[in-house]
Amino acid sequence: MDSITQAALGAALGGAVAGKVLGRKALIAGAVLGTLPDLDVVIDYGTAVANFTQHRGFSHSLLVLVPLAVILGWLLHRWQPRLPYRQWLLLTGLVLVTHPLLDSLTTYGTQLFWPLGRPVAINSIFIIDPLYTLPLLVPLFYSLWQPGRVRPLIAGLVLSTAYLGWTLVAQQIITNRIDQELAARGLENAPALIQPMPFTSLLWRATVLAGDQRLEIVTGLFDGDIPLSVERFPRNPSLAAAAAGLPEGQRLLWFTRGFLAFEQRDGRLLATDIRLGLPGAHPFTFVLAEDQGNGWQPASSYRLPRPAVGRQLLTALWQRASGEAPILCLATLEVRPVNEPCS
Template sequence: MDSITQAALGATVAGAIAGRRCNAKVLLAGALLGTLPDLDVFIDYGDDISNTVKHRGFSHSILILLPFSLLVTGLFQRFKPLPDWSFSRLWLLVLLCLVTHPLLDTFTSYGTQLLWPLHGYYSLSSVFIIDPLYTLPLLIAIAIGWARKASLSRYCLIALVASSAYLSWSLIAKQIVEERAYASLKLRGFSTEKVFIAPTPFNTLLWRVVALDGEHYWEGLASVLDSHPDIEFISQSRGEWPLVTQPEQLVALRDFTGDFVRYEQLNKQLIVTDLRLGMFGNLAFKFQFGSQDDSGEWRLQVPERLPQPSIQGELKLLRDRALGDQTINASLGLCTLPCANM
């Protein structure tokens, strides 16, 4: 999730645990601890692919954060002892402020290495990386609680319950869309072996469905508020890697994405795209792996991430589609049933 959300979560967790000891310093400490795992973005692993796939690695691992929380608590107790704070309560505050960060990240589509150094990316893909409906209760609780200082901890606890309920709703919404997606794909005879479902920006009503099918993949949008359960899909080409061997960065990207990648040869550029993150024609992670010389040979390079176009112009369309207006599918790059290429 974004830094503001993680800071707000850390602050409310700290406030809820502190109880009557809650004050501005506690909230600030919680906010700092809540954002600490994301400091790994300042580590340069050598290229844009490595920086992408290794983010949310060791700094997001429960196996690392657990002993780290003990170290931080011990240093506090040694050099800046806090009156009325037992070691166990202080350790619980530090631990939960740190651990709730990667646990929340796991609800997004990016992929979090919760058990690093054990290999594996964990992702529930039920909330977008920025979701105001999750963040606002946390911020409101801090603001109201600050105005009523005697009740600050209670408001933090209420906000955590509300935000956790929202995460639970996101899983329910995804399950609803998932059942519709599998039914729609099977109705058309498409493969359901590899299907990715994730919310569109800033909401949990409208969901994007991607299904891999050999050299093609199918994309569709489904809103929880749709009046018709069937999902419309458009066929897209996945392309293919033009060389016999694959560089280690490509192998890492395929592993990171679960092989949800697309290969393009565009304007003599060799581009590989993560199909999971973004929208139709506006995917967030596109990498140039090489270029083609005048003889037609591909020259590989250090992978470079390409800039992502803004989706600001599509936000109104996405809002209307989230509210169940299926007539605007074509405006978002989707075909209307029956598709000509089905």
Template structure:
């Protein structure tokens, strides 16, 4: 998830264990630990776009990394404060491991069991930036920083913020299951045979959801808002040149890309180029001509590849359409 969310989550979870002992300092330690897993992005300049996928959210986001670093950090902190080593291990672990646990909730996913498996795990119940989750933790962090260490209300603030933020994630899970079932029902009524379906939240909210349905011929795409008066039964269809996938998936240098795509690669043949779009996030926008995807992996006739950086230029229009659609219009 975004850096701010990880910082305040780390701060509050560490404070949950250590606030009574060290007060405001627990926020600092927790914020630092909550940030550490994402420092793998500092290696990006040394690798190409596919190699970056192999590195990001890999070992630094695995449970084994959290365990190892917790043991080491706790050794230092327990000596500094001359208190129970086990309690410091627990404080460090919750601040570290809640980072990948939160990332699992996003569509991006994370490799929490790396290196045992390179598979991404994702619950798809929250977008990578969502103030519904972040605000309670941010407000609590600011309040704790302002309040005196001996204020008896500190524990209550910590607990309430964690209940609210966790409750928001649970809300996302429940809504996703309801929306998933609705799309399943529509697909059965339309007799659409499909291989797999991903239902994911649209940016910044848990009201509007999009469905990405994979078939042998391509992908069906649709959306549903919980404020819609009736279920949306209109689907866009994007044909995919799936017959090209078997050979491409055999190339070891492209393995990180296909692992990341999680089976949601849309293949387009455009001139001499083969373009593969990761559709699991849904389209950037949709117009009369259909859905528009961004950032494809482009493969040249000679086998070389590169990631095409083509961000949309009409962000204002995209956000305006999103805002209207979130209202069920």
């Protein structure tokens, strides 16, 4: 999740555990601890792909954070001994562990058990969702004004956690709808990724890898009996095979579970993470190799500038999520009536 949300969650947990004893200091300690795992962004691993895939690595591993919580709890108890060590340990443990658990619900992926296993990405909530963050922020501001009042913080934590449960329910509803469509097309075994569209849990996007094509489906909870609109995007198996032969291409395939698009442009082999953003506005595109006339040669990967997103995106998302427009075409970010499917 975004840094503001993680800091708000940490502050709310800190206040709920220790606010009666420490007042505002508990909120500040929780906020600082809540942002601590994300400080790995300052580490340079040498290449753009390495930085991208190492983020949310060791600093988000439960195998690292649990022992760290024990140590920090002891240090903080030395700083403020009037709060018992058990409560400090509860505070540090809750804040440090909930950070990666929350991140694992997003699409980016979190290496919860680094250095073991693959990243965990449940894909049930967008990285910025006001309906999750606001129940944390409102009581937090109140507690800053009235330190020591923990009930509003607990209520905010209950509401925000309930919202996380709702997103999982909504995801399952959409998954059932998508599964029926894929079964009808004979694609029930095709790799599929189902995730919420930006800033909402009412509108969802399914990305399906179907041979030499990628299918994109946008569907919402208010769609009723509206037929699903399916957009098709070409895949390039030859470029995918070339990328799979490169060390950084292999790393990207591992990190994204294969949800990549490959392109040849100006003698460069590009790989785009199609899980994040939207077609035409994916934020992570990397140069993996260059062709100087003697085949693809590995390059020190670098990231291309993020495409600009126009204001029409937010308008289109609202129209589609609210049910005002039945179809949203991802290729053009245009809304259309039901009788005008995307080309």
